[in-house]
Amino acid sequence: MEIIRIVALGLLTMVFYVILKERKEEFSIQLGLAFAALVFILMMGKIESILQVFEDLALQANVNMFYLNTIFKIIGIAYIAEFGSQICKDAGSSSIAGKIEFAAKILIMVLAIPIIVAILEIIVKLIP
Template sequence: MEIIQVVGVGLIAAILILIVREQKPMFAFLLTAFTGIALFLMLIGKISSVIQVLEDLAVKSGINMIFLKTILKIIGIAYIAEFGAQIVRDAGQESIASKIELSGKILIMVMAIPIVSVIIETVVKMIPA
């Protein structure tokens, strides 16, 4: 029932932010950022258990761990970029949020190059000469 806790924290924070925003906008922004970080920390245990299951599956299936770690890094980049962009949007900086998202996409593309290379090499080997 973690979702009830997550929604509860979110609702309480939203109410506090609405109350505080008129008097202290900077404090409201800090409360928004802190709430996002707190929610993420509440779920870190779930994230680590998912990573453990994926690692176990990779070992059982014989997949090279480098590929799994790369994919996990790509997923991490996507989540961190989205989280950062949302916080910056909350501060009213849409332009910077867009740049964060673009940077995340570029980093994902760079991280994916080794995997794409292996896929292309595998396909080329399968084509009869």
Template sequence: MSMVQIGIIGVVGALLAVQFKSGKSEYGIYISVVLSLFIFFCIITRLNIIVDMMRTIGSYINMDTAYIGTLIKMLGITYVAEFSSGICKDAGYQTIAVQIEIFGKLAVLVLSMPVLMALLETIKEFLS
């Protein structure tokens, strides 16, 4: 699906959810969750392109494949955290949304530690 199609589906879904929020607010939340899941699955279909390009870049620069895997995991954590946080915000649970965002940031920080240590080791070797 193209960006225009996803944009149109998003706007129509949002208008439909707003329409239902005035009468039965839970239907508006259900519509937004289903719409978000639909867009999420459309994004997953495009993820193969990103993974293939990351592998190609990794082969060009002769880099350890573990770093590419780590970058993909970071991308996934970031997207899932934003996705679930947005749903919680739409449902009116801002406190839970903020906690999900904090957990996502900490998870990315934990994943980045081995990459940071490898970078520091490389700098240390250059300075020695």
């Protein structure tokens, strides 16, 4: 069971994290980063299969793949920003975590601009 391995690894990392936080705090942050990266890498294959299913469904529904790719990118940005901000919060840098979230929001809005423009165009076309 993959989840048991990940939970075990998480618990182990947590134990080391607590120990290191008291003695060498800088190493505890690096440990947190390493665990985050490891989980991300482990889940990469699963994420790929999920995205493949979504793409197949979208093709069946004649969805414009540009919009779907945009949504995927937005979700990816959200995850990466979440990881980063959580690590910063764990390290006690809430302000830096806030900046990361701010940047993520801006990037998400930038990516969403084509969708917003498309909605506006459709509304304009529908109104006689």
